[in-house]
Amino acid sequence: MALAGLFLISFLGVHLGINLLILKNDGREAFNIAAHFMVTNPVVQSMQWVLFGGFILHILLGAVLQIQNWMARPQRYKVEGFSHTSYFSKFMIHTGLIIFAFLILHLVNFFFKAKFGAMPEVMIGDHMYEDMGLLVIEKFSNLSYVILYIFWLLFLGFHLDHAFHSAMQSLGLNHSKYTPVFFGISRALAILIAGGFMIIPLVIYFS
Amino acid sequence: MDLTLKIWRQKNAASKGKFVTYKISDISPNSSFLEMMDILNESLVLCGEDPVAFDHDCREGICGACSMYINGHPHGPDKAITTCQLHMRRFKDGETIVIEPWRARPFPVLKDLIVDRTAFDKIIQAGGYVSVNTGGIPDANSIPIPKVKADLSMDAAACIGCGACVAACKNASAMLFVAAKVSQFALLPQGRVEASERVQAMVAEMDNLGFGNCTNTGACEAECPKEISISNIARMNREFLSAKLGAQKPSGRTGSDA
Numbered sequence: 001m002a003l004a005g006l007f008l009i010s011f012l013g014v015h016l017g018i019n020l021l022i023l024k025n026d027g028r029e030a031f032n033i034a035a036h037f038m039v040t041n042p043v044v045q046s047m048q049w050v051l052f053g054g055f056i057l058h059i060l061l062g063a064v065l066q067i068q069n070w071m072a073r074p075q076r077y078k079v080e081g082f083s084h085t086s087y088f089s090k091f092m093i094h095t096g097l098i099i100f101a102f103l104i105l106h107l108v109n110f111f112f113k114a115k116f117g118a119m120p121e122v123m124i125g126d127h128m129y130e131d132m133g134l135l136v137i138e139k140f141s142n143l144s145y146v147i148l149y150i151f152w153l154l155f156l157g158f159h160l161d162h163a164f165h166s167a168m169q170s171l172g173l174n175h176s177k178y179t180p181v182f183f184g185i186s187r188a189l190a191i192l193i194a195g196g197f198m199i200i201p202l203v204i205y206f207s
Numbered sequence: 208m209d210l211t212l213k214i215w216r217q218k219n220a221a222s223k224g225k226f227v228t229y230k231i232s233d234i235s236p237n238s239s240f241l242e243m244m245d246i247l248n249e250s251l252v253l254c255g256e257d258p259v260a261f262d263h264d265c266r267e268g269i270c271g272a273c274s275m276y277i278n279g280h281p282h283g284p285d286k287a288i289t290t291c292q293l294h295m296r297r298f299k300d301g302e303t304i305v306i307e308p309w310r311a312r313p314f315p316v317l318k319d320l321i322v323d324r325t326a327f328d329k330i331i332q333a334g335g336y337v338s339v340n341t342g343g344i345p346d347a348n349s350i351p352i353p354k355v356k357a358d359l360s361m362d363a364a365a366c367i368g369c370g371a372c373v374a375a376c377k378n379a380s381a382m383l384f385v386a387a388k389v390s391q392f393a394l395l396p397q398g399r400v401e402a403s404e405r406v407q408a409m410v411a412e413m414d415n416l417g418f419g420n421c422t423n424t425g426a427c428e429a430e431c432p433k434e435i436s437i438s439n440i441a442r443m444n445r446e447f448l449s450a451k452l453g454a455q456k457p458s459g460r461t462g463s464d465a
Contacts, residue, residue, distance in 0.1 A: 022317040069378035072312050072419030078213070078226065079305045083375050083426035090377055090424060106355045166423040172448060174441030 001065065002056040002167035007181055009163060009189060016196045023203055028133030029124050035132035039114060059100060066093045088161045095159040101151040109139060140204040149201045157194030164189055208234040208295060211303040212247065214259055217316050220323075222318065226305075236296035241266060241273065260319040266291040268432065275320055275375070276307040280464030281371035281430045289369060289432045290411040292386060300311055309370050311379035313416045326416045327368050327384060331410035334405035335388045337397050355391030356394045363390035365433040372427035372435075383427035385413050386439035393446055410447055 018038065021031040038044050088095065110132075113119070119130040139145050165182035168174070173182075209232040217224030231250070234243050241263055248258035264272035273290035277283040283293040298304060308316050363447035364387070372383035390405050392398025398405075421440060428437045 048211055065422070068379075069419040069422070072379035072417055073310050073377075074312055075310050077276060077279070077307055078275075081375060081377060081426060082279040082284075084429040085424040086424045089422065092422060141274070162423070165280030169423045169437070169441050170421075170444060172441045172443075174438045176438070179386075179438075 001058065001061045004061065004198075006167050007051075007054045008058060009160070009193075011054070012160075012193050013141045016193055019200055022133050022136055028122070030129065031136075032124060032129045032131060035114070036129045039130075041121060047147035055103075059096070062093065062096055062130065086162055088158045089166070092159065092162055095155045098155045099106045099152070099159055102148070102155075105148075106152075110135065110142060136200075137204055142203040143205065144203045145200040150198055153194045153197045156197070157190045160190035160193055161186060162206055208232075208236055208298070208300045210234060210243075210298065210301070213303060213305045214320070215307045215316075216259070216319055217308075220315055220317050224319075228229075234295055236294070238295050239266070240275075240277070240293040240295065241291050242401060249463055260317075260321050262321050263291060268292045269367060271369035274309050274322060274370060275326075276309060276374055281309070281374040282369075282432050286429075287432055287434050289367075292432075303358060309374040311370075311373045311418065313381070313418055314370060314373065314377075323372070324368070324370050326418070327370065327381070329416060330381070330385055330409050330412050331388065334401070334408035335392075337401065339397070341398050350396050352395060352415065360391050360394035362396070363387040363394070363435065363439050364432075366391075366435050367433060369432060371430050371432060373418065375426040376409060376419065376421075376429035377424060377426065378422055380421045380427070381413050381416075381418040382421040382440050382443070383435055385409050386443035387435045389443045389446060390439040393442065402446060403454060406443060406446040407450050407454070418440065 018031070018034045021034050023026060024030050092192055113135060114130065119132070120134050121128045122131040122134070123129075140149075164186040165179070166186075168179070168182045209230070212229045212231060213226045214229060216227045229247060229251075231243070231247050234246065237248070241261075244259060244261060246446045249428055262272045262274050264270040266273075268289040268291060271289070273282070275282070275290045277290070277293070282288060282290045283297065285293055303432065306320065308314075308320045309322045309324075311322075314322040315323055317323050336356050366384060366387035368384060370381075371386070373379050373381050376382075389402075389409060392405060394400045423437070423440075425437055
């Protein structure tokens with residue numbers, strides 16, 4: 001669970017880095033070249049299967065652990081716990097389910113379209129590239145999509161808030177000096193990744 | 208103080224329980240929570256009713272017998288105390304107090320607020336001991352132990368096995384209890400001899416008994432009357448991982464090879 005989660009965080013970092021290229025004022029050139037590289041490079045393509053594996057492992061393990069946890073307390077308390085805990089840690093299955101539901105929509109909107117659909121093309125230098133950037137701009141010119149994605153990314157942020165430090169703890173990496181740093185990294189990742197992704201639809205819609 | 212108590216009443220393990228509301232008055236703010244329960248029980252007995260059954264023994268926070276889930280907190284709203292150390296001045300006059308037993312599948316309710324915590328004994332039986340022959344009383348300081356490690360081991364050994372960690376955890380996980388028991392031995396040279404086998408056996412028994420999984424929410428640490436740190440859970444995770452990765456297969460040799 002922890003290892004798959006950490007791997008998915010690293011994927012989000014790469015994904016965000018490439019996505020931010022669309023904000024570069026170069027007529028989507030850098031973004032389209034990067035997107036083309038991601039769908040044609042054999043190393044990236046093979047890593048794609050590892051990524052799918054990571055997603056499936058994280059989701060399946062999460063579901064199995066949650067079912068076991070529910071079974072461990074068949075009768076709930078009348079007054080639910082008021083213990084002092086990190087708030088979002090109590091709702092990982094709920095935020096995870098919301099992320100998963102929107103992930104399917106996201107894959108249909110972009111991934112499957114780029115992979116199997118007819119894509120508009122654009123000439124960059126001497127080569128023709130799929131105009132992935134145009135697809136993104138078209139989607140995010142629609143206000144309902146912008147709101148939907150902001151909502152989704154908000155929950156991604158909530159999920160990430162209890163991600164990195166929790167993975168460290170599960171791997172046995174707890175230290176009086178470094179654990180507070182891990183908590184800081186978790187919060188920073190939640191804000192930077194969710195916030196970074198949110199900027200894209202907002203900038204596209206308002207420009 | 209006048210109080211309204213909503214208490215879980217259950218005749219026995221097989222019967223279905225329910226909450227029963229009691230009004231109690233003239234309670235001194237200086238009385239302990241268990242004294243308040245005693246006063247309630249005396250009044251119930253005088254009325255010919257069955258008194259509320261609850262676990263208690265030392266009444267000074269060291270035995271780990273008392274186990275009440277009070278207004279959403281194991282051992283009540285105060286930090287680092289057991290139910291017997293809780294005082295009525297912590298509550299407001301006229302307040303409604305909801306008292307429930309620990310809720311976890313491995314801790315079935317026996318009667319009212321008493322749960323069967325044999326599951327913890329089974330985990331200890333699986334490996335929570337040092338089985339090497341220690342011989343006679345050794346000379347002082349014959350085994351050098353760094354002060355930091357001795358302190359950490361002692362902190363872990365402060366666990367009284369009350370089960371508040373399981374009660375507080377949203378997953379009914381026993382990780383803090385098991386981690387404390389694993390840690391108190393793993394940190395000392397005497398305990399290291401069997402550390403690998405111990406952690407594997409205790410974790411396997413914990414899973415087998417149906418406790419939930421740790422999702423690192425930290426509720427156990429927040430509610431533990433002995434303030435056992437979740438750094439012990441990380442230590443147990445380290446111990447478990449290294450035991451699983453480094454475990455050697457039995458050589459298959461017979462005694463005659465020795």
